[in-house]
Amino acid sequence: MARIAFILLCHKDPEAIIDQARRLTRTGDYISIHFDARGGKETFEAIKNGLKDNPNVAFATKRIKCGWGEWSLVQATIYALEAAEAAFPRATHFYMLSGDCMSVKTAEYMHDFLDRNDMDYIESFDFFTSDWIKTGIKEERLIYRHFFNERTQKWLFYQSFWWQRRFGLERKIPDDLQVMIGSQWWCLRRRTVEWILDFIKKRKDVMQFFRTTWIPDETFFQTLVPHLVPEHEIQTRTLTFLMFTDYGMPVVFYNDHYDLLISQDYLFARKISPEAKELKKRLGDLFAAKGIQFKISNEGRSLFEFLTGRGRDGRRFSQRFWETESSLGRDRELLMIVCKKWHVAKRLVSQIKAKTDIPCLEYLFSEENTPLPDLGGIEKSLEKRTRHRRAWVRMLLDYFETDRMVVCIDPAGLDLIRDFYNDRSGTRLLEIECEFSDEYLTGHAKRTGLAGDQTPEDALERLLPTIRADINHEGDRIRDAEFENYDRISQSKTPEENARPLARFLDISEDDAREIVSMHYLFSD
Incomplete structure (x- = not known):
């Protein structure tokens, strides 16, 4: 033993x-x-x-x-x-x-x-090819000799470091060692x-x-x-x-x-x-x-990242110069559907595609494998799509030879929404307001790695109110932003009530909109 x-x-x-x-x-x-x-x-x-x-x-x-x-x-x-x-x-x-x-x-x-x-x-x-070292000196840890403590002898540490660099006093790593x-x-x-x-x-x-x-x-x-x-x-x-x-x-x-x-x-x-x-x-x-x-259940790291990330605003990626100058085009219009329940938005999109000639794409900034046309490889990288978002959407508009397109966006992507609203193209926003049962939130926690199949019930009971509050907070942030051309449909309303905002969003008749939102299982989990 x-x-x-x-x-x-x-x-x-x-x-x-x-x-x-x-x-x-x-x-x-x-x-x-x-x-x-x-x-x-x-x-x-x-x-x-x-x-x-x-x-x-x-x-x-x-x-x-x-x-x-x-x-x-x-x-x-x-x-x-x-x-x-x-x-x-x-x-x-x-x-x-x-x-x-x-x-x-x-x-x-x-x-x-x-x-x-x-x-x-x-x-x-x-040591050299991994990204284990995030900040500070890297190769210099090895190729120079360090006789002083950086924390207690900072001046001597850096003077020794810079003199060795200045006079080229590098040393060899032992030949038979791969430093890890x-x-x-x-x-x-x-x-x-x-x-x-x-x-x-x-x-x-x-x-x-x-x-x-x-x-x-x-x-x-x-x-x-x-x-x-x-x-x-x-x-x-x-x-x-x-x-x-x-x-x-x-x-x-x-x-x-x-x-x-x-x-x-x-x-x-x-x-x-x-x-x-x-x-x-x-x-x-x-x-x-x-x-x-x-x-x-092993959800510790993802749970910590989720909890410490709550309430943060701002961009995940800074803009590149070509992205700042890019635009969808003044005469074009991007229609964004925002919904936390992705399956609900996808059902609505499938109906829009069936009843209109507007090209529709699902969560292209959230799902790596969302169905997309072949555009030379850029479509395969979720990071590239997000980093070059305007140029990417402009390429899609060109591909479909259209001036209007529907895309789905997760409510957490407020920075994406703001960026597209800052473009000189036309922009519309439709929020789908859903109800969230404890059963759904439990499944959501497991899908996103915040919990596992073995997570104790009492731990889940403490976690669910936090997740619910976080989802509500995302919706509040979107409404507080007071975007122009904003509409909302809701699970708590009838198809007749939801038809009017959907008609404005898509610029179609209320009869056509009513037909789209009348799907009896639209909001089902």
Whole structure:
């Protein structure tokens, strides 16, 4: 059976460290602790005294002072790994943790998971071709030597950097290494750790290279593991659930995140708030439990993006110069149907196509595979359609040899609507107002990744009011914009009442409009 040696890097809160070590070792696993030398001798002695009677606890072979972005973080990890490998010969896996991490599954579940999957778990993406690094220096992390800490010695860091660049003091990456990058939270098998420790002793050139790279905790193990281990034995992912905000800061979890965390396809989560006492207790009790069945819905990231994105206005893409100058044409008219229930809009469009000669297209800015004519390949990319929206619609008008066209737009696309209204062409807008049952909203949450088949009912009950409010908010924003030539049909009105606004929108007779909206299943789910 799998037995885990946890590798814990920490620098504060001795009571929490003692609690974490006791919790993780009470089911037969082990822990090796490196406590930052900056934390003080007395604090470290308190930790040692609190755990002195626990045979499943070891301490790093040496304590050093650690700094963000420095080699010291990797060296501290190596010291803790060396101690764990020597002290715990029965450990089958080594799992990297911080003091802010907490288990989100039972030890029983973790052992079974690792027994069933004989793999190393570590993010390792190609340093140069991946987009893992979003901002800041990239290649310069490797080809220049970094002796100073960017956060505490900023002036020296950048002076050293610019002098090396000015005088061309670039260095070579070791020839046999493909540098990889990824999260520092990994889980490795014993054989892999033994290979790494042996490699460290033999390859002084590689060690010297990484000692002066910038942020090596994101590249050192991530490079060595695929260098030493066959590709088919590596899962390029972390088993620790973590998310980052738009500002690059880790998302912090609180007491009300328990249901979300245990339903993710991960073994641990980071970062747990120090104030989340109830969450820590519940997760701590869960770790030692037996016979728990977990329903994995794994909607955490999409749910976070949805909730943090609510209420934001503005463009997703900035305009290019050719888009700013493009126009549909002064004598042309774009008819936009806005509806959150896409199937309702599509039914209406099918009737419009059957009863009129107006070309109609469905959600061409929302659906990758919406039916479109062949226009040289641009129609295959949803991003290109959106980025070059006016030029794209002008091409469609030319293709259909028409001056009028109907398109469907999701209510979330307010920026699209505004952009087309800013064009010198004519523009009309028809909103389809629908009713949303809890059953429909549940299906919507699952279709969009906000929930899964295994999401608990109580979690859904808390989520549905937020989704309903978000949909209502999108409709309110469109009405508050006070667009000209705006009409609305509604599920709550009769075909006779809906015929009048549809007739104005399409510029057809009310009799023809009534025939279009009289479809008995138009609003059915």
